[in-house]
Amino acid sequence: MENETITPVFTKEKGVDNKDKMPNSNIDFYYFLPSPPCRSVMLLAKALGVQMNQKITSILAGDNMTPEYLRLNPQHTIPTLNDNGFILFESRAILQYLVDQYAKDDSLSPKEAKKAAIVNQRLYFDACTLMPRLVQYMGPVLRHAQTPDKEKLGNFEEALGYLDEFLENQTWAAGSQLTIADFALISTVSTAEAIGVDISKFPNVNAWFQRTKNAMTGFGYEEINQAGCAIIGGMFKNKAK
Missing domain, CATH: 3.40.30.10 (Glutaredoxin)
Incomplete structure (x- = not known):
């Protein structure tokens, strides 16, 4: 799995569903x-x-x-x-x-109730805990050039610890297959790394992070996500001086 790259195969094919569902x-x-x-x-x-x-x-x-x-x-x-x-x-x-x-199927967002619930839990965790704590840490630096607050960093790292537990013995964020939860979480975690948070302190998060980056190579990871991370990372480090 570590070297797996997933190519874009999730799109509905012509004739499979209504034409108004085709990408345009x-x-x-x-x-x-x-x-x-x-x-x-x-x-x-x-x-x-x-x-x-x-x-x-x-x-x-x-x-x-x-x-x-x-x-x-x-x-x-x-x-x-x-x-x-x-x-x-x-x-x-x-x-x-x-x-x-x-999407051509429900692999990225399972319809089965329990699998869907786990995907939603991970999405809500990102929206309500992980991302807000990252914003609380990096926001004052980006907006007001304040010195990074170690307590706020600790709060974010606590949330990363929760994610590390979620990822115990799991390949992807919500189980055995890539889902929209991975797309949400990778953008948050990669941003944290870009501003200097040490992801390697969380072994399960770090392994998932490397695996997901590799899997999303075919989805424009470098030109989309990494490029955006480079911008915000540079802004943060410049303001934090």
Whole structure:
């Protein structure tokens, strides 16, 4: 498994389902590459073969506060998806939608109740614990050039410890197969590594991290996720001086 690379085979084939479920280029995607949630969606879209019109929305430049953007997303968050008039924000909801709408099967988001519950638990853990704690640590540095807070780093590392336990004797985040939980979590964990968090302290997380990076090579991991990590990592380290 360590050397496995998964190629994009998740897309519905023509004739398998309704034509309106086929990937198309009429999807507008508003994103900012340093944003981990944006990157998770971009990786999944690549895996599914879903083409999107990518519209850079810089939160640093206030692109997310324009009247036009606020009509799409009153929360002024990123990412935002506009699929032929269907508007959706919150990245993990977008991950679920893309699979439900465009995947050829349910391998990335199982329908069986118990398997689905584990995927959802991992998604909620990322949304409600792991990512917020990372933001609490890196946010004051990025926004106000504050000295990194060791206590906040400790809180984030505590969450990584939880993830390490989840991954005990597991190949992927939610079990034996790659799911949308891996797409969400990889963007968070890779961002943490980029700003200097020592992932190697958590052996199960580190093994999963290396395995998932390799598996997502065919989904544009380097040009999407690693490129975004490099930007935010550079910003953090520059501000933290």
